[in-house]
Amino acid sequence: MSTPSSSQGATGGKRDREGNGDKIPNRLVLCFDGTGNQFWGTPLDTNIVKLYQMCDRGSKKQYHYYQPGIGTYSVSESSLNTGFLGSIYRGILRLLDEGFANTFDHHVIAGYKFLMRYYKPGDKIYIFGFSRGAFTARFLARMITKIGLLSRGNEEMVPFAYRAYQDYESQASGDEAVEFMETFRDTFCRQKVGIHFLGLFDCVNSVAALEVPWPFLRKQPRLHAHPPAATHIRHAVSIDERRLKFKPALFCQDDDNATDHSNSNTQTNIREVYFAGNHGDVGGGWAATADGGIQLSDIALEWMLQELEDLPDPQEEKLAFESDRKKAFLEKFKQHRATAIKDSICHDALAWNKGWGWPSVMGWWVFELIPIFKRLELEGDKWVDTYWPPNRGQPRDIPACSELHSSVRERATVLGSKYRPQNSGLPKDLTLTGSDD
Template sequence: MNAVFCFDGTCNEPSDVDDVFYNSSISNIVKTHIFCGGDLINTSHTFEQQKSFYYAGIGTYGNWLSQVFNTMFAPEYADLESIYNQAYNDYLTLTGDDHIFIFGFSRGAAIARRFASKLTEHGRKITFLGVYDTVASIGMPDLSAHTQPASDVVFENNSVSPLIQQAVHLVAIDERRIAFQPLLMAPGANVKEVWFAGVHADIGGGFWHDGLADICLSYMLEEAKRFGLQVLELHQVDYSKLSENEVSIGSDDIAIFPQIDGPLHQKARTGFMSSKTLNPRQVRVDCLEDCMPLVHYSVVERFQAIADYRPIALRNKPFQLLLPNGERSGMIFGIEGMREYSVL
């Protein structure tokens, strides 16, 4: 039996599907839950040998004041604790031989990693941990461009447990908000951390025009399928189970259509707000050695297809490409290094 745990990002929930006129929609976490056979209230499962549990993101619970407070500060004792406890209670319903798959986005990725860490501390093996752009902002946001996410959510002792068979972390190259610094994974034989074109929500989803996020979702699902995750085709989804409390999700809302030239949803800021809250990300590896970050080949394809796409975070940085065949390229240096490179 597979058990799938899906932790959504801040303010993300299935009702986002109704915001398409504002170019908002459901995240890759909602889509993952649906493709894994889950419904909107965690009561029925399409697969006989797979259960999927979904948890809406921090900032979606309680009254509007509670939602605003949790969205801004995400204190340990509020939504975060409630989500974690709900997931742990669902975990206690499982048998000891279930294969566990855990997915998360944004702060939901931080909860997913904490959840995985706690299970492994008790000797529980985890088949697959897949997270999108982990943001560990718990409590007051850190607006220093010179610090890395630190003690609030470093729950893995700076390494991924060997009891996790495979951990995959997809990270945004083009996010510039300092408060959204990613919590990277320390490298290891069971860790694959890959950088993709886009900002935070272009990785984990949440826009109606989600061609970049679909690149990430497609990659993540293919990786998880290699470890036994069961994934429905679009026509196999039971849409009658995706209507609840005035929320109705259809095939157009979950269809996966990767686009290297999809819109990059960078939010404009000017003046004081720009200088104090924005800074290019450090595309790097969380290790002391001379490690090179791994960049998905779709970044080169986007660079070569769109004249004004110049990912400043790669400026004068050495990196490797993750090629279509799964192999790593040799070293590429900076933006100019992508100009003549062919991924074919």
């Protein structure tokens, strides 16, 4: 059974710095992997694992938490050795969880308990996630920001806090849910616990527990716009993912407003940047390239690392990395970047010979042709719930507020007609961003 792991004070490699001194705040780092993803110890590892590997786990001022993705372990398992029938039953539970995210609450609560255990006033919280793990990270960040953080030792109250916040987000009871959540917060929780950095790789929100339970009525869960989830928000988004069940959960959807990321809290800054490739080409999880170079997903990882480095924090308060690991990645990235942009395949679950076998391709097309789930489509400058006509493998809508990473334009220039994104609403004047290597 894979289980979440946490570490602090472990022996590490060379460090960017030693976080000594009581005046320097602790840094709490939480990493939530994507659906079906876990540590493999191979290039199949996602960007979440790679980030965790680079973190300086020997720093005395930094605490770390890693959680395998939804569908990788059964939360009800009491033993690793379950026998033949137990293994079959466990496999069925994992398969159902991978499809419907039935254990979403457990994943949120586990991260919440980590913060209960280690958080002290003034600490800086960093949360990273990929896929449904990104939605877990985002939900957790908003839950803490809105309802607060229970004190250590009060673990029995965590399920009640979760239900209170979930009812608030789902708007199940209207003003009554809001009043109950606020009373719960004022009675039990530490307030003004802020999230310093929220880093997401292609956040998707396919969580059955947060959807209306009937076909044709199901809709994508949409989070309230305020308060902001974190001081700094960075979201790497896939341009080329087409699957209905992998529609992105964008921050500009929170307010039904697709035109900007403005927020009443001027201390918050949000960047949602689009990258070439499908869901896994942004968050990772694909096999290594034949030449041993970098993967398309490494482009988004390098961008995230640069965004962390560019934060306006004192150097001694920045996220601490093992300098050898980070340096090795960046050197390899610089060496192979141009090749990756030109030669890396854009995987596609809805096309033949693009990374999936024919049974998987046919299975994904079932969701595309049958209007089982509502989805958000961009109409003008508004996001609208729709289920008809079916998705039929249509590209994602890209709102005008979006940024296009410079590697996308480079790929289009090098490949010419072989790479021309056909996304609806793709503005001609998209802002280019990224490092000039």
